[in-house]
Amino acid sequence: MQVKDAVVAITGGGQGLGRSMALYLAAKGARLALIDMLEDKLNETVKLCEEAGGQAKGYVCNVAKEDQVEATFSAISQDFGGLDALVNNAGILRDGMLLKAQDGKVTKKLSLEQWQAVIDVNLTGVFLCGREAAVQMIESGRKGCIINISSVSRAGNFGQTNYSAAKSGVVAMTVAWAKELARYGIRSMAIAPGFIQTEMTASMKPEALEMMTKQIPLRRMGQPDEIAHTVAYIIENDYVSGRVVEVDGGIRI
Incomplete structure (x- = not known):
């Protein structure tokens, strides 16, 4: 499949890695359906993509809500005439240790809210968007590709029980989909980034950044x-x- 003229949906496409992906693909002539919860950020990215030479349209959607996801992917196919690729990029962090204890007494626990919020977006959201992307590809008779963004943390990272579990699950779904969807001409792949220079890492303390970089x-x-x-x-x-x-610079967590 050529990037030029391909219809590519990107979740979390309004900012961060999603925006970078969108601009990179726009410069190659892709037609972009950008999905995010932040309308202002979406509008900014759409404008930047158009300036880069691509066609883009934004869709406000909570990827953890089934009805919103179904409506969004149906609208994308109607607006663009089909769908060729999906990048499941949307994700959040709610880091915390499983528990903390002092003198044999547990003082703090990772809350169910922290767990559920990350699972809802980073795992259920990937499932819903991947499923609906496949629906649109199959019903339009187009071969396609689903790319799920996992993480080096999928192996299990300190303070990230929820995030690690979700990103590991994303990889398992990727393999299952590759087996199930091949008969329809749909491929499924995952990317596991390491530490990437984004707005989030830019806000870290210099000493923390230095310590992190030394591990790479x-x-x-x-x-x-x-x-x-x-x-x-x-x-x-x-x-x-x-x-x-x-894509991690050789680091292993």
Whole structure:
């Protein structure tokens, strides 16, 4: 599949990695359906994509809400005449240790709210958007590609029980979908980024950033365009499916 003229939906497309992916693909001539909960950010990204040479439209949607996801993907197919690829990028963090204890007494626990919020967006949202993207691809008779954004943290990271569980689940779904959807000409892949230089990492204390960077064999954080480049590679290589591409500078958590 060529990126040029492909209809690509990106969740979390209003900012961060999603915006970087959108701009990278827009410069290659993709037609972009950008999904986010923040309308102002969506509008900004749509304008930037158009300036970069691509066609883009924004859709306000909570990916954890089934009715909103169904309506959004139906609208994308109507607006663009079909769907060729989905990047399941939307995600949130609600970090915290499973529990904290002092002198044999538990003083704090990871709350069910923290757990559920991350599972709802980072796992259920991926399931709902992947399912509805596949529906649109199959019913329009178009071969397609679903790319799920996992994380190096999927192996289990300190203070990230909820996030690690979700990102591990994303990989399991990726493999299952590759097996199930191949008969319809739909590929399923995952990308597991390491530490990427984004707005979130820019707000960290310099000493924390330095400590984090020292753990990376390449001694630097990844750039958003390096993830976007990987997305383009997966879209264009029709023989990759059911695998995880690790873009992490060699780090292992």
